[in-house]
Amino acid sequence: MxxxxxxxxxxxxxxxxxxxxxxxxxxxxxxxxxxxxxxxxxxxxxxxxxxxxxxxxxxxxxxxxxxxxxxxxxxxxxxxxLTFAEEVAACYGVRTEFTDESVFATAHEQLSELLPGSGPLGDRFRAWRTSQVLEPDRVEALARAAIELGRAWTERLVELPPGEGVELALVRDVAWSGFNEYQGDLRGLTSINLDHPRTALDTLHLVLHETYPGHQAERVLKDHLLVRGQADLAETLVLVPTPQSLISEGLAELALDLVVDGPGGAEFTAALGVDVRHALAVERAIQPLRWADVNAAIMRSDEGRSDDEIRAYVRRWGLLDEEQAEHVLRFMSAPGNRTYLAVYPAGRELCRGYVNGDLARFRRLLTDQVRVSDLDDPR
Incomplete structure (x- = not known):
């Protein structure tokens, strides 16, 4: 070292x-x-x-x-x-701007076509989600099956090291939704908070993001190839306010698209016993709404908008319910999370543009120390 x-x-x-x-x-x-x-x-x-x-x-x-x-x-x-944009650029290597609300209005129009009916779109969207919520035992069964199928998908892309694996924990009475804790020695612990209502697509998104081909896959591969293979101990540390986290969240956010919405996705979901085609269309329609949270964080940070204004903004444009809006406000209120909200949509867009359907590039994200500046490199 x-x-x-x-x-x-x-x-x-x-x-x-x-x-x-x-x-x-x-x-x-x-x-x-x-x-x-x-x-x-x-x-x-x-x-x-x-x-x-x-x-x-x-x-x-x-x-x-x-x-x-x-x-x-x-x-x-x-x-x-620093302004919000300045801090994001300095910590993560990308610049964020206030997203024009016409982008959200267009997304609302697309979503309205997918969820026809009377009444406000937000009410229709939340009622549709509620109708899709799984019972906790179904969440657990789907999560365990998705971990195994996600691992098999990843193994076809890149060889995973012997002895790696992840445990699944089902928890309650915690503030977060779910996460993967890499414990070293090629092992991880993925926890899912069962207090959060989850649809089949929510469950797949979380599991693939946190395990394979998301965070767990990235950590074990970089541990195996870089730490053990090249004695690069810098990879034993992952810090939140760094470009490393932007790329890690970006590749994990791509997992659902690559596995479920990519080639072979129908066979993947059939093996799980779920039909998520319509839910995937809804998910694609609401992707631009992730930037509404970033707009709200900019308004709070740079303009001093009140908490009530922030709640109203994310409820209107992000189509969040009261509990979700409160969660977003709490998240952006924590000093360590002030700009982290931008990491998910920004990282997703950068990694998606870089991969552009080329799984060899996704494999590189999983195995190499990729810089944000590399994501603009077509090689």
């Missing part, structure tokens, strides 16, 4: 002490984590200085991109003022 990588890992672990949740994954040398935990409590200002010092010593490349994100984020934590 080089001195530069050691400094990066120390920097990231210290960032996790400043704000909980910013270290998404760490499975590197335990003695390094223990040493950082024993240090005096760090400050955001001091970490911003350390990040700037490390940047000065790093050549252009993937690691420098990650440290640039840490420098930007620690600066914000230390009191530097």
């Amino acid at each position: 080089t001195d530069l990588v050691t400094r990066y890992l120390q920097l990231g672990l210290r960032l996790g002490r400043v704000e909980e949740g910013l270290v998404d994954v760490y499975f590197g040398p335990p003695e390094l984590a223990e040493a950082v935990a024993a240090e005096p409590a760090p400050t955001a200002g001091r970490l911003a200085v350390q990040a700037a010092e490390l940047l000065a010593d790093l050549p252009d490349g993937w690691l420098r991109d990650q440290v640039s994100g840490v420098r930007a984020y620690t600066g914000v934590l230390a009191g530097e003022r």
